[in-house]
Amino acid sequence: MTEDVAIMIKEKTKLSAAGVNLWFGNKHVLKNVGVSFSEKKVTALIGPSGCGKSTLLRCFNRMHDLAPDVRIEGKLALEKQDLYDRAISVTQVRKRIGMVFQKANPFPKSIYENINYGLKINDVPAGERQGIIENALKESFLWDEVKDDLKKPATRLSGGQQQRLCIARTVALRPEVILMDEPCSALDPISTSKVEELIEKLREQYTIVIVTHNMQQAQRVADSTIFMYLGEVVEAGNTSDIFNNPQKELTANYVRGHFG
Amino acid sequence: MMKKLSPVIEWFTLLFCTGTVLSFLVVILYDLVVKGWSTLSWRFITALPTQGMTRGGILPAITGTITLTLVTALVAVPLGIGCAVYLNEYAPDNWMTRLIRGSIRNLSGVPSIIYGLFGLALFVQGMGMGTSMIAAGLTLGLLSLPYIISTTEEALRRIPASTREAALGIGATQFESIRDVVLPSALPGILTGVVLTLSRAAGETAPILFTGVAFYITGSSGFLNQEFMALPYHLYMLSTQHQSIEEVRPLAYGTALVLIIVVFLLNLTAFYIRYKHSNND
Numbered sequence: 001m002t003e004d005v006a007i008m009i010k011e012k013t014k015l016s017a018a019g020v021n022l023w024f025g026n027k028h029v030l031k032n033v034g035v036s037f038s039e040k041k042v043t044a045l046i047g048p049s050g051c052g053k054s055t056l057l058r059c060f061n062r063m064h065d066l067a068p069d070v071r072i073e074g075k076l077a078l079e080k081q082d083l084y085d086r087a088i089s090v091t092q093v094r095k096r097i098g099m100v101f102q103k104a105n106p107f108p109k110s111i112y113e114n115i116n117y118g119l120k121i122n123d124v125p126a127g128e129r130q131g132i133i134e135n136a137l138k139e140s141f142l143w144d145e146v147k148d149d150l151k152k153p154a155t156r157l158s159g160g161q162q163q164r165l166c167i168a169r170t171v172a173l174r175p176e177v178i179l180m181d182e183p184c185s186a187l188d189p190i191s192t193s194k195v196e197e198l199i200e201k202l203r204e205q206y207t208i209v210i211v212t213h214n215m216q217q218a219q220r221v222a223d224s225t226i227f228m229y230l231g232e233v234v235e236a237g238n239t240s241d242i243f244n245n246p247q248k249e250l251t252a253n254y255v256r257g258h259f260g
Numbered sequence: 261m262m263k264k265l266s267p268v269i270e271w272f273t274l275l276f277c278t279g280t281v282l283s284f285l286v287v288i289l290y291d292l293v294v295k296g297w298s299t300l301s302w303r304f305i306t307a308l309p310t311q312g313m314t315r316g317g318i319l320p321a322i323t324g325t326i327t328l329t330l331v332t333a334l335v336a337v338p339l340g341i342g343c344a345v346y347l348n349e350y351a352p353d354n355w356m357t358r359l360i361r362g363s364i365r366n367l368s369g370v371p372s373i374i375y376g377l378f379g380l381a382l383f384v385q386g387m388g389m390g391t392s393m394i395a396a397g398l399t400l401g402l403l404s405l406p407y408i409i410s411t412t413e414e415a416l417r418r419i420p421a422s423t424r425e426a427a428l429g430i431g432a433t434q435f436e437s438i439r440d441v442v443l444p445s446a447l448p449g450i451l452t453g454v455v456l457t458l459s460r461a462a463g464e465t466a467p468i469l470f471t472g473v474a475f476y477i478t479g480s481s482g483f484l485n486q487e488f489m490a491l492p493y494h495l496y497m498l499s500t501q502h503q504s505i506e507e508v509r510p511l512a513y514g515t516a517l518v519l520i521i522v523v524f525l526l527n528l529t530a531f532y533i534r535y536k537h538s539n540n541d
Contacts, residue, residue: 105426118430
């Protein structure tokens with residue numbers, strides 16, 4: 001459980017963590033975590049609340065940078081690039097590794113501006129933005145629903161539409177990896193299935209890591225699954241193996257719903 | 261029986277409290293309008309005072325108060341918002357920050373006459389500005405700062421972390437996320453604080469007493485390096501210091517009414533901006 005778990009040797013590793021320890025103050029939250037995520041695959045992070053899966057996810061796009069009292073050790077890498085290297089800026093990291101949050105958090109701006117803003121601060125030339133915005137909305141299955149009122153405030157959209165807008169905002173920047181932190185936990189079943197459909201589409205172009213509490217969701221969308229417990233990686237492997245043929249008893253108990 | 265009765269008693273007690281407070285407001289406004297209405301006229305707000313304040317209008321006091329409020333805003337708003345952003349977004353949570361925050365809270369409890377004397381010592385004499393609009397504006401700015409900082413910080417604190425993360429997540433720097441997302445989201449709260457503070461400042465007398473206000477000037481107020489007339493001070497003089505108080509009493513009521521109207525307009529502006537902003541959300 002301590003060694004780096006290569007999920008599938010023949011696949012190219014896009015994102016990886018090795019020997020990662022993280023403390024919030026004195027609390028040891030991640031314990032010697034080693035994981036890797038294959039390129040253009042969907043990997044689900046599962047485990048009971050407080051097991052550190054969101055914390056791990058947020059290590060990759062350096063969301064802990066501004067939090068006081070956080071100490072991170074170990075190596076986190078995007079391909080060969082050390083994500084915590086002094087030579088790379090945090091904004092570069094976040095442009096390459098996008099994130100979709102638990103609760104849809106569109107900016108208090110219009111639908112158009114929600115996507116345009118990211119392009120603007122990442123210095124995308126003004127002439128190219130219109131096309132990118134349209135494309136991002138199409139990729140997120142939102143275009144048909146919003147094309148007539150792009151100037152409408154994003155906060156007037158439904159919860160599911162807001163979350164898809166947040167995904168559109170992320171894909172507009174053409175990241176290499178998309179981190180999703182329980183993206184459907186606040187959505188109704190219909191919106192959830194739309195987002196899952198979207199993930200199905202996005203996997204063709206992006207490496208996706210999704211934290212989820214929903215076992216069915218993990219089985220529906222993920223190629224690989226990693227089970228975490230109390231800050232440690234317990235088991236990682238093909239989704240079907242993890243759910244149907246787990247090697248560890250802890251994993252078996254969790255996926256069968258005995259705890260968590 | 262008590263169980264049934266007590267909600268009614270509670271309701272009446274609370275209604276009584278609200279009613280009492282409101283009745284004071286109503287009495288004041290009613291008194292002002294009844295006694296000041298006849299004085300109000302176009303001439304009253306556009307003419308200079310004449311014949312030892314017993315005739316004419318109060319134009320210099322109106323322009324003086326408006327200019328003074330603008331100078332105060334220019335001093336206190338950028339500094340105050342900047343300070344609040346630093347305290348809430350950047351400053352580490354340690355004893356130093358807590359000390360600074362505590363000091364700012366205490367400053368808002370300092371009596372305004374002390375600000376007046378401080379302004380006299382620092383701006384008028386120390387920095388050689390003389391009694392002038394700029395010295396008075398800076399003094400009122402200092403008085404306003406603690407309120408603006410506290411209300412702005414409060415408004416910033418109400419913005420959830422997820423809003424900040426939305427911007428950071430797409431590669432915004434901390435500064436960009438604050439400038440483009442956090443501050444606009446907090447704007448209604450900040451604006452409310454700013455306007456309430458400025459309308460308080462517009463009505464202050466003590467801080468400008470030694471730093472720049474004059475009982476009478478010829479011509480209109482509005483030059484930064486000159487003394488000026490202001491509505492609250494004008495009102496004070498007309499009500500208590502004039503040699504023929506009875507004769508100028510209607511003018512005093514008129515002045516008070518104009519002061520209230522100026523403050524009301526200021527509040528209305530803020531209300532309008534907030535309304536527009538909430539429509540855009």
